[in-house]
Amino acid sequence: MPIIKKGLNEPNIQFAIWEITESENELFDALGSSIKDDEPLAEIKVESRRLESLAARCALQELLKPYGDFEIYKDQFGKPHLRDESIGLSISHAKGFAAAAINLDGDIGIDIEHERDQVVKIAHKFIHSTEREWVAQDIHRLTQVWSAKEALYKLHGRTKLAFAEQLITKNLDRELGEGKIIEKKEGVSLYKLYQPNETPLVTVIAY
Incomplete structure (x- = not known):
């Protein structure tokens, strides 16, 4: 179950912290199809990393729900972007947790x-x-x-x-x-x- 919070006095900035309690299949089901990603999660061999990556995308999906469907791609440096470049995004994960952030007005970075x-x-x-x-x-x-x-x-x-x-x-x-x-x-x-x-x-x- 994600914990959704907003930046102080910054309506354009939102972030979500997701505590991972689900199985991999449950996270796949939660992710749905509103976010398309060009990085195949099946290529991540370590199960814990797959869980964290899935949870980070679930957190991002929660943030983007009001704005429609999106596609994610990574640039030459590995930074994720939305095809809709009007919204900046960032994701992060640590053992047992994942996080995502969006900025409706520019770039953003998040770390956990x-x-x-x-x-x-x-x-x-x-x-x-x-x-x-x-x-x-x-x-x-x-x-x-x-x-x-x-x-x-x-x-x-x-x-x-x-x-x-x-x-x-x-x-x-x-x-x-x-x-x-x-x-x-x-x-x-x-x-x-x-x-x-x-x-x-x-x-x-x-x-």
């Missing part, structure tokens, strides 16, 4: 994460110098930053972004904060970041 000790070991790969004092060795704060940067990465939709140098976050102590991505050496682009107090942690980022 469980807190894990491993995030401390890889912190040097994604923490910017301005973030070090705030995150310290705190697993929750490190997960907040990692999730925000994953969501920014998905929104941006291209490869070879340096997480530690090009993706910078701030104000993550607040429920509604802001993230920013540096697209070029002399320029900064600001994005809205939403991290509700959920378990697992979910991050939604849009223009």
Whole structure:
């Protein structure tokens, strides 16, 4: 059963978190035919990954119900899009959960994460110098930053972004904060970041 929530004061932005309790057949039945996807799920060999991918599409279907039927395709970088380019989308999944987000006015990124000790070991790969004092060795704060940067990465939709140098976050102590991505050496682009107090942690980022 999905949990549907909306971004704060953002009627154009919606996201859904789906806790996976169904079997694969039940998720197939729930998905129906309103969303066509060019990625054959049968090619995903690991059952848990298939379940998560199905649940993410079910969450997306819940969000898109008011707007009709849609077809999904992936670009050269693997970012999913709707053939109807007026709506931006993003999906994510973590063990036992899936998430989807749509933006009626532009691009969007979503990420869902469980807190894990491993995030401390890889912190040097994604923490910017301005973030070090705030995150310290705190697993929750490190997960907040990692999730925000994953969501920014998905929104941006291209490869070879340096997480530690090009993706910078701030104000993550607040429920509604802001993230920013540096697209070029002399320029900064600001994005809205939403991290509700959920378990697992979910991050939604849009223009």
